[in-house]
Amino acid sequence: MMLGCNGSDGKESSESIMDAAKIEQGVRLILEGIGEDPDREGLQKTPERVAKMYEEVFAGMTEDPSEHFETLFDEHHEEMVLVRDIPFYSMCEHHLVPFFGLAHVAYIPAANGRICGLSKLARLVDAFAKRPQVQERLTSQIADTLVEELNPQGVIVVLEAEHMCMSMRGVKKPGARTTTSAVRGVFERSQATRNEALSLIFAPHRSM
Numbered sequence: 001m002m003l004g005c006n007g008s009d010g011k012e013s014s015e016s017i018m019d020a021a022k023i024e025q026g027v028r029l030i031l032e033g034i035g036e037d038p039d040r041e042g043l044q045k046t047p048e049r050v051a052k053m054y055e056e057v058f059a060g061m062t063e064d065p066s067e068h069f070e071t072l073f074d075e076h077h078e079e080m081v082l083v084r085d086i087p088f089y090s091m092c093e094h095h096l097v098p099f100f101g102l103a104h105v106a107y108i109p110a111a112n113g114r115i116c117g118l119s120k121l122a123r124l125v126d127a128f129a130k131r132p133q134v135q136e137r138l139t140s141q142i143a144d145t146l147v148e149e150l151n152p153q154g155v156i157v158v159l160e161a162e163h164m165c166m167s168m169r170g171v172k173k174p175g176a177r178t179t180t181s182a183v184r185g186v187f188e189r190s191q192a193t194r195n196e197a198l199s200l201i202f203a204p205h206r207s208m
């Protein structure tokens with residue numbers, strides 16, 4: 001059975017390439033591989049549950065991120081727009097365990113350009129996060145898509161994340177955080193503009 005692909009808000013999106021039967025077979029094999037009995041009562045539905053979970057956590061596999069930029073607004077605002085502290089969950093492509101944290105996305109619209117809905121910046125983060133990923137690629141993909149879709153004067157994306165593959169296994173360093181950034185356009189050329197964005201991104205959190 002091919003899984004339908006729902007966005008996180010339940011909206012139907014493009015046709016899925018996911019094959020639930022394959023995922024279920026794989027999970028059954030893993031359970032057998034670790035010495036479990038996949039037919040014992042508690043595990044009988046586990047392959048099916050995991051297939052459904054993958055449909056959700058890998059929903060970005062079937063999502064075209066550009067679809068979030070179909071509606072743009074003619075607002076001549078040539079100053080920085082920043083949405084910070086966007087929570088995200090992704091999956092490390094090396095170990096298939098989560099990495100998660102906060103994304104901060106800022107851009108300066110083009111002169112006489114257009115702006116996007118603020119929620120679309122968070123939807124863009126999710127579209128790329130919900131795939132097997134490395135944090136560096138996730139960061140660049142968000143920045144490059146904004147450049148393509150808005151042709152802005154500049155984009156800066158900063159991601160801070162904890163990787164479960166570094167926390168619960170392997171080197172076992174819970175709490176270690178990885179910060180990645182991608183800067184494009186004026187944020188790359190102008191240290192002052194970049195510093196302005198970074199000071200807003202890393203300003204101490206306060207209630208509004």
Ligand SMILES: Nc1nc2c(ncn2[C@@H]2O[C@H](COP(=O)(O)OP(=O)(O)OP(=O)(O)O)[C@@H](O)[C@H]2O)c(=O)[nH]1
Pocket residue numbers: 092093094133134135136163165166169170171
């Ligand atoms: N650059 C980068 N590395 C990542 C990311 N997520 C996980 N890794 C790393 O991927 C590497 C995989 O290294 P390998 O030596 O092939 O695998 P491993 O033996 O499981 O490595 P350890 O995690 O050190 O036990 C590890 O160093 C992980 O920390 C990521 O988003 N970006």
Ligand SMILES: [Zn+2]
Pocket residue numbers: 092093094095096097163165166
């Ligand atoms: Zn990993």
